[in-house]
Amino acid sequence: MNGILEAKELGAIREKVVDIADSVYVPSQVPPLLKELLALIVEKARLIKNPIESAFFVWVHIAYLQPFVDGNKRTSRLAANLPLLISNCAPLSLIDVTQVDYANAMLGVYEECNVALAAELFEWTYRRSVDRYQVIVAATSAPDPLRTRYREHIGEAVRQVVQARQPLGRALAELGLSPEDVEYVATAVRADLDALEIYNCARFRLPMRTVERWIADGRPIA
Numbered sequence: 001m002n003g004i005l006e007a008k009e010l011g012a013i014r015e016k017v018v019d020i021a022d023s024v025y026v027p028s029q030v031p032p033l034l035k036e037l038l039a040l041i042v043e044k045a046r047l048i049k050n051p052i053e054s055a056f057f058v059w060v061h062i063a064y065l066q067p068f069v070d071g072n073k074r075t076s077r078l079a080a081n082l083p084l085l086i087s088n089c090a091p092l093s094l095i096d097v098t099q100v101d102y103a104n105a106m107l108g109v110y111e112e113c114n115v116a117l118a119a120e121l122f123e124w125t126y127r128r129s130v131d132r133y134q135v136i137v138a139a140t141s142a143p144d145p146l147r148t149r150y151r152e153h154i155g156e157a158v159r160q161v162v163q164a165r166q167p168l169g170r171a172l173a174e175l176g177l178s179p180e181d182v183e184y185v186a187t188a189v190r191a192d193l194d195a196l197e198i199y200n201c202a203r204f205r206l207p208m209r210t211v212e213r214w215i216a217d218g219r220p221i222a
Helices: 031-047 051-065 070-077 081-086 099-114 114-139 144-149 153-164 168-174 180-197 208-218
Strands: none
Touching: 051 070, 051 081, 051 099, 051 114, 081 180, 099 144, 114 208, 144 153, 144 180, 153 168, 153 208, 168 180, 168 208
């Protein structure tokens, strides 16, 4: 919700009145009660041993409570992944769910406190999520342990070269690398710089215009 809400509203229990589009359901409007109920949801979810049941509980209850000014359903979908990831389960994806099916499931929860449609939708989409995740894992090679270890160092070197326009050698020298790993990191940084484009620069937390100028200048690294 960064850039959508005011800074003071990010992650804060709302103090504004909200309503649900196309629904007669009116969420609680008492901030202390919202805070107490959100803490209760988190605690109950933590105590549910089955990660899939816990994920469903989090998804439904955060969406129903509406504790934030905006982004509640988005937050509920993301938060539902926490019990799954903690238990090393496949993450939840609602990519194949239509807006109509999702809205009907939520309306059942909002207006009738009936989770039947939501449970059916959750089961259907999580089974598809598991199948899709297994395909992705099978097609993905094991990560390079050195690249994983030095991921932040590689990213910082890329940013120094592109944004600060430092020579690659100086950027590497400031990372405090082990002497035996300098060449590996240098090779990884060069590979990432060669592949850097405006459409993939977000992974390095680089602005598109900065990358565009760096590319236009001939991708300088020396």
